[in-house]
Amino acid sequence: MTRTIKLTVAQAVVAFLEAQYVERDGETTAFFAGCWGIFGHGNVAGIGEALLEREIAANAGTDEHILRYYQGRNEQAMVHAAVAYARHRDRLAAFAVTASVGPGSTNLVTGAALATINRLPVLLLPGDVFATRVANPVLQELEDPANGDFSVNDSLRPVSKYFDRIHRPEQLPAALLHAMRVLTDPAETGAVTLALPQDVQAEAYDWPEELFARRVWHVARPLPEQARISEAAELIRRSRRPLIVAGGGVIYSRAGEALAAFAEATGVPVAETQAGKGALPYDHPRSVGAIGATGTTAANALAGGADLVIGVGTRFSDFTTASRTVFSDPGVRFLNVNVATVDAVKLSGLALVGDARVTLEALIEEVGGWAVSQSERDRAEALAAAWEQTVDEAYSVDSGAALAQTRVLGLLNETLAPRDVVVCAAGSLPGDLHKLWRTRDHKGYHVEYGFSCMGYEIAGGLGVAMAVDDLGEDRDVVVLVGDGSYLMMNTEIVTAVQEHRDLIIVIVQNHGFASIGALSESVGSQRFGTRYRARTATGLDGDLLPVDLAANAASLGARVTRANSTEEFRRQVSDAKERGGVAVVHVETDPSFRAPASAAWWDVPVSEVSGLETTKDARAAYETSKHRQRQYLAPATERSK
Incomplete structure (x- = not known):
């Protein structure tokens, strides 16, 4: 016979979150570091009461690990703090965030979008209107005459990687497991929203005891299939001017040492995106600095002549590609290492869908003793040194x-x-x-x-x-x-x-x-x-x-x-x-002084017609730059033949 525990829905949520752990490379840690919250009528009697019970238990010394409550001042800011925490923890730990129904919940939207776009885990627990609907319309309820099952929380759907509304206690276990599945998946993570009607939060239910057992979620390091690794190695060996673009996936995968080993063994220079900055120390011999619209002259010069671009853990955003103008070699090919398929297939690249660290380690083995020419090494180092002199001048x-x-x-x-x-x-x-x-x-x-x-x-x-x-x-x-x-x-x-x-x-x-x-x-x-x-x-x-x-x-x-x-x-x-x-x-500071630039472009359309001479001149310059833009449609395997 299954043993049960009687708890409210809110108490069950808190108890479940406290029992969630994550493991990678044999290291296990509690996944939730705490819960940010601002209370109102939509969550004070539910999630608020549940968090209070846990804090009292901890203060009494009856329980060590609790979902600690943190008091924020702005709902959007609470999500920002949670996301920044998850980023520094390499997505192996996260926060829950609770807000009241109405403006508290809608204030979460910007933070949720930021989390999902950056692929960083955060669990949102907004209060919601009554599931029973006996007192409708309640305070802060958005009435839709064409949809009875609708609230302001639906604005969180397009910015959440998973969304659910818990109308009945029986729905909670499946929703919680789905939430954890997404939060701990490096390729699919982002904001997860579980909307909790305020009456349901306070409702008691007999929960199966195993729902609250310690659960460890394994974060895998998937390796691409061997055939793709061999094909990638052949692309690398046939290149003469390759360039690595290191993105945030290098940081989250803790692949810095593998990246350094690959760059040192092959001599391939490494440029960095915003999220990937720090993948190599700035003074590493193979580092050429930032790439793209905010890049260095060194990285962008090498990008312009690269015949193979090896993206590692990057989304290839418009800033990274300078709106698809920075990689200008007519026969440029792309090789993309990424745990997310959507990124691995970008720019018609050869997709290596897998973890950055283990994939780089496999590529080192597969390419053997291949390396770029000494002249290409010397050129990259000279370009990087020239940029460092520019930095010295800007700093002083x-x-x-x-x-x-x-x-x-x-x-x-x-x-x-x-x-x-x-x-x-x-x-x-x-x-x-x-x-x-x-x-x-x-x-x-x-x-x-x-x-x-x-x-x-x-x-x-x-x-x-x-x-x-x-x-x-x-x-x-x-x-x-x-x-x-x-x-x-x-x-x-x-x-x-x-x-x-x-x-x-x-x-x-x-x-x-x-x-x-x-x-x-x-x-x-x-x-x-x-x-x-x-x-x-x-x-x-x-x-x-x-x-x-x-x-x-x-x-x-x-x-x-x-x-x-x-x-x-x-x-x-x-x-x-x-x-x-x-x-x-x-x-x-003096706003008139500008930092040195690399002349890279960013696509911001200019008015096609205007009575302003300044706009007319800008439009002419825009059209000139627009002609350099490419779509990179030819498959990497086709261009390698």
Whole structure:
């Protein structure tokens, strides 16, 4: 006879999550690090009560492992913190996030999209309207006259990798198992949503005891079939100018050593995407730095002449391919190593569907003693050295009264320890970081650029800091955030203070949207709507707004300093590292100074007709660049014959 345990649906969810573990390479760890939550009428009596019971049990010493509750200030920010945590943990640990029905739930949508686009696990537990519908319409219910089974939570469907609504307790076990299947699958992971009607959350049920037994989910390292590996090795051996593009899959697979071994054995240079930056240390002999629209002159020059592009764990986004213009050799072929089939088949490449680490190890064996010519090695090293000189110049530039943004990056790079983590997400900073930041550790670079979500930075930094603490790592976490992103979301400063986390936040104040301002200018729109200025009779072209972001950060509980010179900035960052806690360094920068570029293109369509001369000129330049764009339709195997 099956033994049962009487619990509410919410209590059963919490008990199940506490029993979930993940294992890879013989290392087993609890999968859920905790649950972020903001409570309202849609979850306070259900999930809220269940989390309270567990906390009381832990405080009484009756249970060691609990789903610890963390109090957020903004639902979107809670998801950002959860996603950043999962990224630093290589997707082997995650958070649940609970929100109330209505605006609390819809605030999750942006964070869910970010998680799914970046393929990072997070479990969303939004409250929902009554399953019984006896009191409809309830507070915050969206009534649809054509659909009775509809709520605002349905907005989470297109941004979730798995979505379910639990109308009855009997549905919960299958939904929970499906949720874990997706969350622990490297190829399919992302946001998972289990919508929980508020009356169902509080409903009691006799659950089979085995539902709450310890369950270990194995994360496999699949290896492509031998025939495909042999075919890939033949492509490599027949190439003369190959280039590796290392993506985030290298980091998540912990394939850095295998990548280094392959590059060293074959001499193939390695370029990095945003997510893959840190796959090799910046000064590794085979590293040529960032590739694509925000790439280095070295990587993009090699990409332009590459006859074989070996993508490892990359999605080949438009920034990586410079909108499909950077790989310009007429006979270029693609070989794609990826655990996700959807990425492995991109650009008509030969698909090696498998784990990055074991696939690279297999390729090393298969290619034998093959290597690129010494002249190609020398060329790659010379290009990389020339770019490093450019970085030196950008790091040391003196732009006048206010520091150049590149100077701030240089000072920060010099001041931080090799294992420290820089966190960023949107604006001009990610592009400058991608091409200029000298990463020395595979976890030293954390830039969210799949969704490039303004407001991710501080919440994401908090998530990284929590992961660092849980792993017992000796790292400082430094958030770089522009004034635009800071104004969008800064509330988790309060949470970082509440949780006693060490977090350094550098606010780069340039009084507007620097990145979009430059883009606006390049497409002929004259930086319209990108400056933070007071309104006058002719538009938003008045004085600088009297906004004091440093004072704002101080009001949220942070320890704040203002850096007005090179010496002050260096000293204040060093002091923040030494003292710990939540420290904010505010620095004014010169928005007119631009970082060095590699002349790579990004496809942003320009108005085909316009009365503005600036737009007409931009359109002419756009059409010229558009002609360089390619679709890469010929199969790799066809081009190799």
